[in-house]
Amino acid sequence: MSRKMRMTQVDAIQDISPHMRRITLGGSDLNDFPIEQESAHVKAIFPQSKQGLPKLGLYLGAKKWMRSYTVRAFDQHTKKLTIDFAVNDHHGLATHWASDAQVGDYLGISGPGPTKHTNLNAPWHLMAADITGLPALAAILEKLPKKAQGYAFIQIPHKADMQTIKSPKGIKIQWLINSDIHKNRLLEALSNISWQDGSPAIFIATQSAHMKTLKAYVKKQPNYQKAYTYASGYWKA
Numbered sequence: 001m002s003r004k005m006r007m008t009q010v011d012a013i014q015d016i017s018p019h020m021r022r023i024t025l026g027g028s029d030l031n032d033f034p035i036e037q038e039s040a041h042v043k044a045i046f047p048q049s050k051q052g053l054p055k056l057g058l059y060l061g062a063k064k065w066m067r068s069y070t071v072r073a074f075d076q077h078t079k080k081l082t083i084d085f086a087v088n089d090h091h092g093l094a095t096h097w098a099s100d101a102q103v104g105d106y107l108g109i110s111g112p113g114p115t116k117h118t119n120l121n122a123p124w125h126l127m128a129a130d131i132t133g134l135p136a137l138a139a140i141l142e143k144l145p146k147k148a149q150g151y152a153f154i155q156i157p158h159k160a161d162m163q164t165i166k167s168p169k170g171i172k173i174q175w176l177i178n179s180d181i182h183k184n185r186l187l188e189a190l191s192n193i194s195w196q197d198g199s200p201a202i203f204i205a206t207q208s209a210h211m212k213t214l215k216a217y218v219k220k221q222p223n224y225q226k227a228y229t230y231a232s233g234y235w236k237a
Ligand SMILES: Cc1cc2nc3c(=O)[nH]c(=O)nc-3n(C[C@H](O)[C@H](O)[C@H](O)COP(=O)(O)OP(=O)(O)OC[C@H]3O[C@@H](n4cnc5c(N)ncnc54)[C@H](O)[C@@H]3O)c2cc1C
Pocket: 041, 067, 068, 069, 070, 071, 083, 084, 085, 086, 087, 088, 089, 090, 091, 092, 093, 094, 095, 096, 131, 132, 133, 135, 136, 181, 232, 233, 234, 235, 236, 237
């Protein structure tokens, strides 16, 4: 199903940590953007030249100009959409755009798709993400009920990339500092927890090969349920 495409403009830019740039988008096309879609992803559509407008619509080669990004927040009163861009040392269309962004720059948005990790009342939660999955993980933590129990493991390049996230007391958040993006510290962390009673709701969003290893691990654990699991490769090395 094709999703609505919207033209937006950069309204504000904030470096929330050394490797995370928060960009808030505005514009009248967001007036009917759906609410409560935090954790879902949109396709960000980038301009083909620095001064140009993003080309919206479905045409041959359109995918080259699109990347997936998470709805970190949408303010239903101001109609502003917030996206957190990981700015690592890699070179890519999206990262370059975010690093050079200026207030007033244009960005196309298609979507959003469905929200992730919908079983908010699961007996317990197991979440693992790298910095690209952090915006979704943080948005999910903010939605969990107060009584929620479980673990959230977040791999980030530097201690200064830790964020304050509003989350239930019963969720133990562990930050794993690792500047080598090819190393998977999430697996070690996950295999050190004691598996709880009841089927966990599982959220995994990280580099594709790391995601596959984590998924293979959780699948072998007691009470694993595919229906309660979201595991997605957020980028490919
Ligand atoms: C559902 C979904 C939601 C996502 N949400 C977010 C989000 O909210 N914030 C966010 O920052 N990212 C998010 N991502 C990841 C983002 O889409 C990718 O990192 C994307 O490839 C970045 O595009 P690029 O143009 O910078 O690099 P590309 O042009 O895609 O890739 C260029 C090179 O950089 C490498 N590369 C790509 N991404 C990274 C990275 N993060 N670290 C190191 N090397 C990389 C690639 O292997 C390639 O060699 C999400 C992905 C998915 C699937």
